[in-house]
Amino acid sequence: MLTPVLTLADPAESTEGTIDPLGLYSIAESLASRLAPGVRERQSNPRFLTAMAVSAEVVSGMEEETRSLKDVETEPWQVFEWYLVEGIVRTVVDIEVTGLPGINKAREAIRNDLGLSRDRYLVTPTVFGFHGVYRALAEALNIIEKDGELKETGVELIGQWEKEQGLKGFYCGNEGSGSDMRKMLVKAVIDGIHAGETSRSKNWNGWEFFRKHLFHMDLREKNGAEAKFLRETLTKSNPNLNQIIDYIASREGQKLLEEGWQEASFYRVLRKTASDDLKDLIDAIASYEEFSRLLQDSFDECRVFLTRRKGKTKIKELAESKAVKRAAQSIPECFNTTEDLLKPFGRAEYFKYLFEPFREPVDPAGFARVLVAHHEKIQKNKPPSGKASWFIRFTDEDICIRGGYFVYEYDSVALQGSYVHPYRTRPLNSFLFNLGVIKG
């Protein structure tokens, strides 16, 4: 019998931390992907790339193995992920583990003397588990295929790791401690698939494997061949990424990032020494972010206005907002510049498709109307079947704000000149820290 329960705050896990009421995110994301292909804001530690390569090797060929299990709803890589997360939680007791997706779920399962399973792990492991978080990067770096099989770089990475860890035979070998370990893991994963959960007792020898050989927080301390290989793989994979990584690692780059983490300033300075291609990309980003800032500031100031009013409000009254006035004046020109700068990156048409109504000059009241209508359209078109507007509309001119979207204060002046969206310096800085390149 349960006693009653007081609720804990349960903030939504949202993609890259934004709910994106104006549809600004997708273009920013595609520009960021050109800066650093495969890198996502949620990533922090490249050791998970090695873990994915090891996982791919362990589960290789299991599709056939599990064909007969018609009721199985879990893929082999998922079971490997459960083992790894549970293994780290079980065996790393001397330091506080951070940056491990699913760690709280594993702690709870262990506390209840249970193994990890679909019901005792992340609700959406395909996105929020480490395979989900790092899959795009692992594919971009040729570590794994789309279907999860190892690719050339993955094979090399395992080779370096195997040698450094003293696990001879782990990759495709029939002899050596690595081979024995792989066989033990294969059996554990197959048993896990059958059982629908990790199916090893707390005394299992295999748990130590994850601490000794795949603990993500060890990479920096070791700073050996595996870290060197990952560093080289990252920098060689893309010229833009190479330049950004070099600049982050530089004293000047570190200083800029320490000063309040202003990516706008960071990229402005990097632009001076960047290649022509990267310069074009930074210019497109700067212009798109200026456009985004005008829209975002007006939207949030409107929310503050509507929150204070807490009732039916004429849209034309939103024209009193300073940010709305500023946007009404600057947006048309900014629209044209951004459209031109996005052309080389194939995003100009999509930009037009999303934001065309902002091209025409209008007065602040007209801008507020376009802004509200734009928000409604964006919400309506969100997958899978549309989302509610943050405003309740009574007539064409009357709206009020819904309770969940109240904002009491917003300082648009302080935010002027800053980017609305993140552009990968945080994950890359974290990568470099974990690879032992910078002090952190």
Place this chain on the structure above:
Amino acid sequence: MSRKKNGKPGYGKILDAWVPPENSGDPKGCIVTSYTFSPELFEEECLKRFLRIGADTQEESLRYLLEREEKLSQNGCAVALIDQHHCQGERNLRWDMIPVRVHGGIMHAKITLLHWQNHIRLIIASANITMEGYRHNREVFGVLDYNLLDSEDNASAEPLSSTLNFLLEILSYASGESPGVKRCNTMVADLKKIIKNFEPVKKQLIQVEAVFSRPKVSSDGEIKGVLGELKELLPAGPPKRADIVSPFFDQSEVASDTNPAFNIWKHMNQRGEAVVTYFVEAEELNDGEKLLVRAPGFIESAKPDGRTSTVKVNLKRILPDELDSARALHLKTIWLENDIYSAYMIGSSNFTSRGLGLSSMPNLEANLVYIFKNDIKTEKSMRASHVEGETIEKTYDFEARKDEEQDGPPEDIALLDAFEQAVYSSDENGKASIEIFLKKKPRAGWTLSNPAESMETLCNEEAWVSQSSPLRFKLAWGTRKPPSGFYVTWSGSPGRAWLPVIIDGQASLPYPNELNDLKLEDLISLLTSARPIAGLLAGLKRKKNGEDRTTVDPHKKVDTSAFLLQRTRRISWALTELRKILEKPVSTIEALDWRLRGPVGAMAIAKAIRREALSGEESAFLLAELALELGRVKPKSEKGYNIDVKKVRAEINALSGEIRALVSLDDLEAIPALKDYVQKAFSEELNGRQL
């Protein structure tokens, strides 16, 4: 679910209560009630957990869509009963959203009833199913679990049984003839049957009862209300102490029996001492020298006449949330205790006359009461789920929060009584229509418009009168996307009301375009792989987009999937798997329909064969094989799966007949042996399908 989260006893996340427990089996149905409501949160967070949908709504929208269709169409019932002022919003029509129309009051109960094959879970909460309620506010909820396979640790059946009866009362305020209401009634009836067979549970340390508010008068004509019921549940005499937590109070300071601040004393110890403590929010004013207590000042002075020396009112300041001080207080609890027992009530009832059923127009409210002896261990565990408070030592002023329910959001307007329901249905050819049911003539100047099509007017008073003012009329909908609802306005309406559309049955709804007409090869892959359908479809989508990887193994470079022998063998495997699926027990007609006529069902295979067979002969041969396999199906039954094996067999037979009609024996004249085989196969299929 566990009580312990982040090491803090008594705390948890309400969405975790939607996750199925171990071995709970397939989802069978759920019913929720809420005052305010977010269809998005319900569908994308609650149902996602209840149905075990693995895909992410944002990053894997197609996969999510496919998994949702598969699981919702097989789920017997998913119904949200929402107060009429807040019953609106876009949604997937595979679940029902039904307005509850309480005249003069509101439907304020927050009940969640989840039914899986082997498990029933009842959740009663203070939280509405909204982003604020489920993610931000400080709320409280109680969970009662009923394991249908092992009843040893089950809660008493009483609160579940009384909640089912209360749900029927709530349903009586909804449109009685609505297909959604019928689905809901069926689920309640099924659960009542299950409860009848419950074994009595052993005596527990904590007894749980459900207490509701609704228009109710005791036999002597006196309004008993929630406080009266609560007092009766407390054994060994009246309470000496009461702890009250509520974000809202009555605004009127008139001393009356209907004002809870005065009414509470009727139920307290009448001889000797009695103490009422209000746990209140308080904000610091003037650089922290003074506090602003968020409650009306009269609660402090509301005491029974002539007893000022023996009764006492305390105020305690609720400590802010340790991690997020901005979380709004929305929980409502009342703790009564005497020297021997305590009764702790949690739920939807604010400390208002309407919330506690004292008003002449009370709300519909639902609460759970935990009754226990005051031993140290039990009391400690129960106190862990009560907010902590500190004695107020500073000076303070009072300013009550505005009562959300009494005043109500002024701009939200309820649907006119005249509009009963809008029901979506489709014919065999997929042509849909929406039937509007009116109870009476609506107010003058009414218009029904479609928000999905730039507010296109679908019908208005003028057009309706010109058709002799029918109380039922149909709107032809064709093959357009089914709408979630319509806006209704009328002359002088202060805003737009929402008329939700519901479906007459799952079979009426079309599947998403992405799932229509899958290729035969894709269907074979789906049926012969161990991976879940949605995961495979993601792979198939990549293939369709030409993103499939370049294979390194030279043996794999040759695509042999079209080779006749290989292809026939693979189809044969797929048909065997199809037979195994059809033999599994099935709990709803919709689930059976999905297996037979869904996007990866038997009919989809038959159509793919017809479409893609390399010749008429191959088509006839493979269809005969399919029919043969269907004839071999031996449907199984299991406890808890409602569809009878005879019904399954009858549906399969009907489908076999349709497949037979797809075969033209005339095409086989050139190959007599094949014609003979096909004829025999169909004959064998006919013989084999006898039970």
